[in-house]
Amino acid sequence: QKRDLAFIGEMLIDSTDAALKEITVRFDIMANVNFVRSFWIKQQYHKLKNEHWMLTQSDVIGDFTVVENSSDMTGFFGRKNSSFSNYHIDSIFQKNIFKGSAIVVELDSAKDKTEEYWLKSRHFDLSKEDVGIFKMADSIKKDPRFIIRKKIIGAVTTGYYPLGWIDLGDIYSFYSYNNIEKNRLKIGFRTNEKFVLPLSLSAYLAYGNFDEKWKYKINPEFYxxxxxxxxxxxxxxxxxxxxxxxxxxxxxxxxxxxxxxxxxxxxxxxxxxxxxxxxxxxxxxxxxxxxxxxxxxxxxxxxxxxxxxxxxxxxxxxxxxxxxxxxxxxxxxxxxxxxxxxxxxxxxxxxxxxxxxxxxxxxxxxxxxxxxxxxxxxxxxxxxxxxxxxxxxxxxxxxxxxxxxxxxxxxxxxxxxxxxxxxxxxxxxxxxxxxxxxxxxxxxxxxxxxxxxxxxxxxxxxxxxxxxxxxxxxxxxxxxxxxxxxxxxxxxxxxxxxxxxxxxxxxxxxxxxxxxxxxxxxxxxxxxxxxxxxxxxxxxxxxxx
CATH class of the missing domain: 2.40.160 (Porin)
Structure with a gap:
């Protein structure tokens, strides 16, 4: 069924080991998935130590769009290329490593790598198109019109408008009406990731004109x-x-x-x-x-x-x-x-x-x-x-x-x-x-x-x-x-x-x-x-x- 959530494609099987060497799959545009016209995956496997077949290359391309049935090319392509190497096979681990909850450790510097680091660490060089995309993305991030639009979209979706190290909101509760207070006015804020102290703070102040009472909340947290x-x-x-x-x-x-x-x-x-x-x-x-x-x-x-x-x-x-x-x-x-x-x-x-x-x-x-x-x-x-x-x-x-x-x-x-x-x-x-x-x-x-x-x-x-x-x-x-x-x-x-x-x-x-x-x-x-x-x-x- 073309509308089923299933992939179609081809596989290449090694004739000696009956192992998977390469697979290419995609799903039909008619599949019941939103905002995606096409999705393509290709993976390659190689034999290591003359015994184990391991994934060495994975390529993914997605064609995303808001208007799925439009004849115009409205949307964008997303591409991900991954390579895998330096496999360690037959290593001996203590059994207690796999017991209990998984502990995920992320170093503070994980998201702050320099361009020199990536040039040295990438398994393959970026294409001219990739370099151009990086430059365009950096340019857009500095465009004042893009920054304003990003803030407005963020305010519509989250209810908070960023102003430096605080977010002003919730904009959807600036005014409301109920049978106890009648007309209620409210203003509030919260700190965001730009706040450098190991502290978060949120607060609001509200007033009801019928019960004539001030309402408020304050919530500091120290990390x-x-x-x-x-x-x-x-x-x-x-x-x-x-x-x-x-x-x-x-x-x-x-x-x-x-x-x-x-x-x-x-x-x-x-x-x-x-x-x-x-x-x-x-x-x-x-x-x-x-x-x-x-x-x-x-x-x-x-x-x-x-x-x-x-x-x-x-x-x-x-x-x-x-x-x-x-x-x-x-x-x-x-x-x-x-x-x-x-x-x-x-x-x-x-x-x-x-x-x-x-x-x-x-x-x-x-x-x-x-x-x-x-x-x-x-x-x-x-x-x-x-x-x-x-x-x-x-x-x-x-x-x-x-x-x-x-x-x-x-x-x-x-x-x-x-x-x-x-x-x-x-x-x-x-x-x-x-x-x-x-x-x-x-x-x-x-x-x-x-x-x-x-x-x-x-x-x-x-x-x-x-x-x-x-x-x-x-x-x-x-x-x-x-x-x-x-x-x-x-x-x-x-x-x-x-x-x-x-x-x-x-x-x-x-x-x-x-x-x-x-x-x-x-x-x-x-x-x-x-x-x-x-x-x-x-x-x-x-x-x-």
């Missing part, structure tokens, strides 16, 4: 070495927070949050003062840990009241809840050099194929001796992986489980991630309302099977669009003990316990215009409950190849 293996950090935030909002969702003060949320969800919002002081260490490639001291204060917003039962059965209205203690997080992400010590981190959740699943474990402890209003323990762990399934595409799963010990108010219970925005959130339940359910022990499982173009590529005319299909199912099983269900701390209106497992299922189409995905989602639990939808269509956006 003990140039490789940023060990860091000491602190953060303080005084702002609005939303309970049960996913870490993967756009920020609460993002301009799109003002436009695409269904309902007000006032009860899920609160004021928070949050201090953290932490030490993080990357023990080896993909293995990181963090120990953190935290002090957290939660206060209700206007229209929300905290309620608790006192010793004589009356109802008190606490002005706030305070927790203070320690949390310890351990994370493993195979071959991920940038693994972060936070249990939830967007960059760690990028979809990549890995040999082993990502693992995260966190233990959290609060104690009245450290200034907390109550004692509790929390433990949770997660597993995540994306696996190739040959012609069936690829399979993704995300498993999370946790338990809270002792009696706590509802903001500190286990609240499943919900999403009332029109845009789909991959790690949330997209037909669940914010702060709809609570539990103190739970298991959550998300499954997705992406069958790529297995169906769409077989439909005439539709196959030219290179659309792809997927199916998914999500489930949340939660339980709440009698001590945490309306026994001391009362729930706000709309928050309930789960009487049965919560499920969402659906299917979707992705790779629409190369960037869009549409999910058709059905809710299978409590579908007749007031204020909920049992079916919805939600889009999302990301580039994919």
């Amino acid at each position: 003990f070495d140039k490789r940023k293996k060990i860091k000491l950090g602190a953060s303080y935030r005084d702002d609005i927070n939303q309970l049960s909002r996913s870490f993967n969702n756009i920020e609460l003060d993002h301009i799109l949050s003002s436009l695409i949320q269904v309902g007000t969800a006032t009860a899920s919002k609160n004021y928070v003062k949050d201090f953290n002081f932490y030490l993080e260490n990357k023990w080896s490639t993909g293995l990181a840990s963090r120990i953190n001291y935290y002090y957290n204060v939660i206060m209700p917003v206007k229209g929300v009241v905290f309620e608790s039962l006192n010793d004589i059965g009356g109802i008190d209205h606490p002005a706030n809840y305070i927790t203070s203690g320690l949390d310890i997080t351990l994370k493993y992400s195979w071959q991920n050099k940038n693994v972060n010590g936070n249990f939830y981190n967007k960059t760690d959740f990028k979809n990549t194929f890995k040999k082993y699943p990502d693992l995260a474990v966190q233990w959290k402890w609060a104690d009245v001796q450290m200034g907390s209003d109550f004692n509790f323990h929390k433990i949770k762990f997660s597993l995540k992986q994306q696996i190739r399934t040959q012609k069936l595409g690829y399979f993704k799963y995300y498993l999370e489980a946790g338990k809270t010990f002792n009696t706590v108010p509802y903001p500190y219970l286990d609240l499943p991630f919900a999403n009332q925005l029109v845009i789909m959130d991959e790690y949330a339940f997209n037909l669940m309302n914010f702060l709809e359910y609570a539990s103190d022990e739970y298991v959550s499982l998300h499954l997705e099977q992406h069958i790529e173009g297995l169906l769409m590529d077989r439909i005439p005319l539709i196959n030219k669009l290179k659309w792809r299909n997927f199916i998914f199912a999500k489930g949340y099983v939660g339980n709440i003990s009698t001590q945490n269900y309306q026994a001391k701390y009362l729930f706000p209106k709309g928050l309930n316990k789960l009487n049965e497992p919560y499920y969402e299922v659906g299917f979707g189409i992705e790779n629409i215009f190369k960037i869009a995905r549409i999910d058709f989602i059905w809710r299978l639990t409590d579908i007749y409950k007031p204020g909920v939808y049992y079916f919805i269509v939600k889009p999302s956006f990301k580039f994919s190849f």
Whole structure:
């Protein structure tokens, strides 16, 4: 099938050893791959020590374009030539070298080699065309018009505009609107790689004209070495927070949050003062840990009241809840050099194929001796992986489980991630309302099977669009003990316990215009409950190849 993700080509086999001597492969322009008109690979192998056939030369040429079906030559060619020599064969290594996590060491000078070094080290000379490309690239980098365009494109894609050693942003949160603050103005910055000190710093300042409150956050981090293996950090935030909002969702003060949320969800919002002081260490490639001291204060917003039962059965209205203690997080992400010590981190959740699943474990402890209003323990762990399934595409799963010990108010219970925005959130339940359910022990499982173009590529005319299909199912099983269900701390209106497992299922189409995905989602639990939808269509956006 011309549209299959498979190479075609020729191989040259040695008649004596039946070994591969040379291979040339390419894939068809009709294959379901984005932004690539053609891709060609040639590899050569030679016999070493009259016994082992090893790769000695590899050449790759790619023809990339934005408009794939255009007759005009819009795009560019990418070429990579690699040669391999000085093989060491039959060397003896100690077995413990191959045990444990891989440790990747990159010298500080690896990216600062001189032209003299490359002239001496290259196995073959550059062609005149290659030399011209290097000169052109150096010239473009110094062109003021190119520099401005690069900064603007970077600001559009990341939300931050570089100004020397700081980035100004997030531009998408300079202005936003919500039912608590009404009009919200915000300005912030972060340091970038031009900042020469072993320190990073980010901060913002915001103001809401309706609640007339200033909000702010500051987060400095100090690195003990140039490789940023060990860091000491602190953060303080005084702002609005939303309970049960996913870490993967756009920020609460993002301009799109003002436009695409269904309902007000006032009860899920609160004021928070949050201090953290932490030490993080990357023990080896993909293995990181963090120990953190935290002090957290939660206060209700206007229209929300905290309620608790006192010793004589009356109802008190606490002005706030305070927790203070320690949390310890351990994370493993195979071959991920940038693994972060936070249990939830967007960059760690990028979809990549890995040999082993990502693992995260966190233990959290609060104690009245450290200034907390109550004692509790929390433990949770997660597993995540994306696996190739040959012609069936690829399979993704995300498993999370946790338990809270002792009696706590509802903001500190286990609240499943919900999403009332029109845009789909991959790690949330997209037909669940914010702060709809609570539990103190739970298991959550998300499954997705992406069958790529297995169906769409077989439909005439539709196959030219290179659309792809997927199916998914999500489930949340939660339980709440009698001590945490309306026994001391009362729930706000709309928050309930789960009487049965919560499920969402659906299917979707992705790779629409190369960037869009549409999910058709059905809710299978409590579908007749007031204020909920049992079916919805939600889009999302990301580039994919």
